[in-house]
Amino acid sequence: MQAPRVELTNVSKRYPGVVALQGVDIAFAAGEIHALLGENGAGKSTLIKIMTGAVGRDSGEIRIDGAPVEIATPTAAQALGVGAVYQEVNLVPTLSVAANLTLERQPRRFGFIDWRKAREAARESLAKLGLDIDVERSLGSYSLAIQHLVAIARALRPETRTLVLDEPTASLDAREVDRLFAVMRELKARGIAIVFITHFLEQVYAISDRISVLRNGRLVGGGLTRTLPQVELVSLMLGHELQALEARGPAAAKKQDGEPLLAVENLGARRVIAPFDLSLRAGDVVGLAGLLGSGRTEAAKLIFGATPADSGTIRIDGRPVNWRSPRQAMRRGVGFCPEDRKREGLLLDLTVRENIVLALQSKRGWFRRIPRNEQDRLADEMIAALGIATPDAERPAGQLSGGNQQKVILARWLISDPRILILDEPTRGIDIGAHAEIIALIRRLCAQGLGLLVASSELDEIIAVSTRVAVLRDRRKIAEIEGEAITRDAIVQAIAGP
Amino acid sequence: MIERYAPLLATIVVFLAIYGFGAVSYNNFFSTLVFGDLITDNAFVIIAAVGATFVILSGGIDLSVGSMIGFVSVALAALVGHGWHPLAAAALLIPLGALFGAAMGYLIDACEIQPFIMTLAAMFLLRGLCFVVTLDSLPISHPFVDAFAGWGIPLPGDGRISASGLLMFAALAFGIVLAHFSRFGANVYAIGGDAQSARLMGAPIRRTITCVYALGGFYGALAGVVYAFYTGSGYPLAAVGVELDAIAAVVLGGALLTGGVGFVAGTLFGGLIQGTIQTLITFDGRLTSWWTKIVIGALLFVFIVAQRAILRSTRTRESLA
């Protein structure tokens, strides 16, 4: 490895309720493409935000070319030669391409912007990436691939020595990816250090020189790409933290006659997930396993009706129920705990009580309001039953810690008396203690005869609770493993693929 | 290329269509006299609307413009009553207006107060100040004001471009240059398009927002001066609701109320569309003035829904890309 261009030592960052990074040591070398991998919430974004001055670190040291530096603002990062292109292209879609490329550095004549020169400069910087487009059109009118290339062009200033690319390929097709890779190789040859964040393993192996894997805010492993087999990489990414958890032999698939509780056939949506089949019996826990971007969340949302499907059927007790909204799914006894608690789950300003009774209330409709004393009783019961740590039910839900927020969402669905519960990442961002409690709860519910669908990035969690596992890769269901066959190796092999 | 200018072209086409309709339907409508009056009568609204354009381009809104015009007109009348030269009074009041706007802009950004509610408070304050200055209409009698009202560049036919009209064109030209050829202007567009990205790209948010509202105050005060000279009086209830006319002019001019998209030149045509509708309704004896509001409301509806549809279609294209 060459002398590191950017070196982070023992860097930590904590947000209210979450430790985003904990003692991370990582170095990015000149002329090297360094792939940074990890699940949502693993700390990738925080790491690059610290490198690019978008947020400050709590502790640790950053060196650039050996000299310790402070990176307080994005502008300071640019001056230090660190450029970044974020996943949601951080340019202004309503501005022209030329204006985006030259904002705050427009060539001027007599104090006025010289747009002719600005357009020339814009065309030149795009030409370096092999792009020849009309720079006067608005950025938003171009495809995301072009927008990404424009963002790279903006990030590449003469002084740029390090380039961070956050999921640049997420929305590109194969040809566009090739084009981007050509650009990356060219930049690498110029001695630029490239940090490449992606969830596509084949792309990692196609282009990167070195891999680092983050998990729950820690660096859990990595190495030179050519010495790290894909199976080992997948295993690293899926984590191995639940050894403490009692190893339960996968419950023998219960023999049950009659129709499955839930049967999904050929359900799919274009550009979201390829059509898949899935069935769920009472007392089943079906795990949805796969890496980030494999389609776990998408499959869950499709079944719940949160994303509209454009093919397939859903049957409950053998009867087709083609719902088009979460409301209809809920009326049929389906519940859904989303992955992104803050954006899709909790009503942060409302109280714990209100959060808990909302699903039951919307099931009952407008006119059968749950009386206040019943609300209080339900909330207190759930707080006690799930051990939600809150002084009382009238505390705004936003003030609770992550684990307790998750329990509030679970409580919300449990009192609405569901038959099927879909849990997307039920233990994301939750401490170990609460983690075990939620796993125990899942098992208890399953014993009570609910059908559960659990999507998780934690392989051990899937293994611990599932009676059947559906394995997903690249937005496609690729395998289904049942009973005794559910092992870590089997799933990792399926994901890593031939 | 064309795509970017489509809303502006649409506005110009609508203006020409309405104007053409008038020319065909009514005798004497197609004359320099009517056109000159159209410019003169709407000069102050268009000046205020140019300021509002910057505010709206930045993603904000300014409800205090009407009160600003009212306040400047009564303050100017009062100062002239105390023996000031009208120009001296204007030289004091216009920077004062800009300063007031700057204070609003600073508070909006620094204290994270919604522009809508902040400028609403400012609207009350300025209107209240009007009443403190005077409760009655104050005449502005000064030779300069008479000369201002009487002067104009004659056009072929009977019409003329009045001093108000000239000032309006100057203010418009200044606005166009500022919006399209200065870094400040580029930053306004960037912030209105996506404030978060603009910040990451290094655009100075606080300075720009402060300047945007200062500019709104500047144009509002200038509109007040023009209004006072044009009417020759200051009246505390003057220009009530002009902020809505200004906002309507900006929207009809093709700007997105969500910010980031639009042309200062469009605002001229947006203002002229409103003025022409009013003139048309005066020409037609049968219709009464309420039709102005209904037609403008309907046009607003069509423009807003069309913009929304365009925005949606580009967004689907993005997500499918």
Next chain:
Amino acid sequence: MSGETVRSRAPRAPVAHSWSDRRALWPLAALAAIFLVDAFISPGFFTVRIVEGRLYGSLIDILYRGAPTALVALGMTTVIGARGIDLSVGSIIAICGAAMTWLIHADVSAPLVLLATLGVGLLCGLWNGVLVTVFDIQPIIATLILMVAGRGVAQMIDAGMIITFRNPFFSSLSTGAVGWIPSRIVVALGFYVVVWLALRLTALGLFVESVGSNAEAARLTGVDARFVKIVTYLISGLASAIAGILITADVRGSDANNAGLWMELDAILAVVLGGASLNGGRVLIVNTLLGVLIIQSLTTSILVSGLPPEYNLIVKAAVVFVCLLLQSRPFRSSLGRLLRLGRP
């Protein structure tokens, strides 16, 4: 993540049990302060007399004059609760006033006039709601359309004139009394009771607050967010219609230019003064009522104090301004820093 455990077990900050009550404290304190000042400047402020079977006095005057604003503000509270805003309420008042006058001149019976006018208000609310939900237009912009065009529509109904009428039933709405209480106050309070009951007996409050707090999460919990938003605009339209009826009955005629002018601003102000955030998530109708009373007693106090009425707007602006600053998080935190610097 092990950091979590520490957090959830950390000593809890003392929080008042029912924090909605605590929120009513500030507007209540402000109102008390105004009354206290009034007690000094105008000794007869609190006197309430009965004249001709009806209560009179400054306090009654505040309630009487505040009734239309109180109605509109109530509608605005629900709209803002679902993170919307309704700028068109003044125009709806004008339209309803014009429609009502037109119907009275068409010799329609009083109950039918009432029903039809309320229907017009609901129609206006539906229009706003559809623009916001189906067309997905920002509330400020969507309701701006009716705000601009509405007065034109009202003038069209009035044929551009100020039309007056004589009608004993509607006169009784302004001058009459139920018991000793002026009927106008009874109508406004009645509507508050209706909405309060709706909040108590139906899921309205929870649904509106959930949509205002996080519309996507509410949708994923089975709440029909679009429908809830439309309902809030319907309530606002209905409240404005009732306010329009009261105002029109009071002046015995329809003035399309001035009926309900600036009412939207007073209503929004009342909601903000009541302590609700413009970002939605709370429907505090009692607080809104307090906000209306603050605005109205300020106006009345300025009148009785002998201060020229022209100071009314300035005082109002100053009050809003202080409220805005006190609600602003950056301002509060920098103020806190200053105070801490003051006592090392």
